[in-house]
Amino acid sequence: MPRLLIDLSDSLIAEELTALIHQAAYLHLLDLKALRAAMQRANGHHKLAVLEQAIEAWLDGSAGTRSRGETAFRRALTALGLPRPLTNMKARGIEVDFHWPDRQLIVEIDGPNHNRPPTRVTDRSRDDELAAAGWTILRAPTYELALEKLRTEVDRNIP
Template sequence: MSTESPVRPEQEYGPPVDIALAALAGGQHGLVTKAQIVAAGLSTSALSDRVKPGVLHRHHRGVYSVGHAALSREGEMFAAVLAARDGAALGHDSVAELFELQRGPSPEIHVVVPKRRTVPGVRVHRATLHPLDLIVYRGIPMTNVARTLVDLSETWTADELTYAIGEAAFHNRFSLDATRRAMDRANGRHRLHVLEEAIAEYLDGSKGSKSRKESAFLKLLKAAGIARPRVNVVIEGEEADAHWPDRRLIVEVDGAGHRRPNVKRKDARRDRLLTAAGWRVVHIDADEIVLEPDSVLATLAHAGLAP
């Protein structure tokens, strides 16, 4: 006859409150807040007892993951929103990252809050958000693309915004009307003209700057007083980094990838096609834009570009 005591459910699977928290976290990128933990029936001391053995892992003040410390990128973003508390939304570069409106991840997570708050390790922007500026995507409250473009106009160049608009349009996330309405609601913004310029460039066929090196090139031109080119527009079936239609001149900004043999062959074929169509093609090494800007300007001057 067995003398073993029967195993109760909470012994096999954990106390019911932990099961409830795990289920809740399952729908929240693995996260729960202190308020949710207390609402589930745990005291502050019981919460601390679960942090020590690693049942709960603290990511921000009052924000914990259940059962594991690692978070997905979306989990990190949601944790930042939760830490910023009521009324907070993911915004700015983080929305651009999530919707692939920029290349690569942002170094910081950005959230927008209605009142001044500080969240260590998070870039917090204070702003009033209209309900029409907000969406919930994959469970994360965030600004919609229209409002995000308005916010990004404060820090991004027109060419970077043009690229973002093009990517948003490709993914069916850009609405010109919605963007105009978001701009109308953004009272007091000082750089909406930058977004206006980006919209005009997009409607004119430009794809904007695709990389930081291209943006640096455009900033160098502006600082030198050289006429602004059209950027990433298709010519003769080929996309040109920058071109001046009136001069029949194309400038290609070549990063390290252009040193590969197969890319060199592709570039040479494109150059022959464009030259045959009456264009001059000049190649600039992307590293020289930052390291040797005077050399780049001299090359451009030789090609006929001067202030």
């Protein structure tokens, strides 16, 4: 597992690696001590900082990205030079897809399962709770629309 994660650090973003670390830990395949030792021995790998980011995010409670849309969104944020959000971590005790605590901003990418009535009720309840605490929640069915909403929000709030 350590060698696989090191090799993948050359092509995956931190949030994708975090998802793999999360799954490996769930399956009892992760030995963090062995992973860090392997990282110290890994010559020629120049993106170990990405793997270190993934480890730290996982230790802080992130599950990494959970869908292609989430991964595409994170890659697009990086390409646009936008600040890195916390990914699949809790805001006020509620796990959200992406959030920037300093801006109290949340982005949720809602796949098809969010069209089911019970899920819509849960989403609305969560959004109401977070909004009451001062958070802005942007929901979109695709990562492209999420980026568009994020750009609009950022443009509107730049002094």
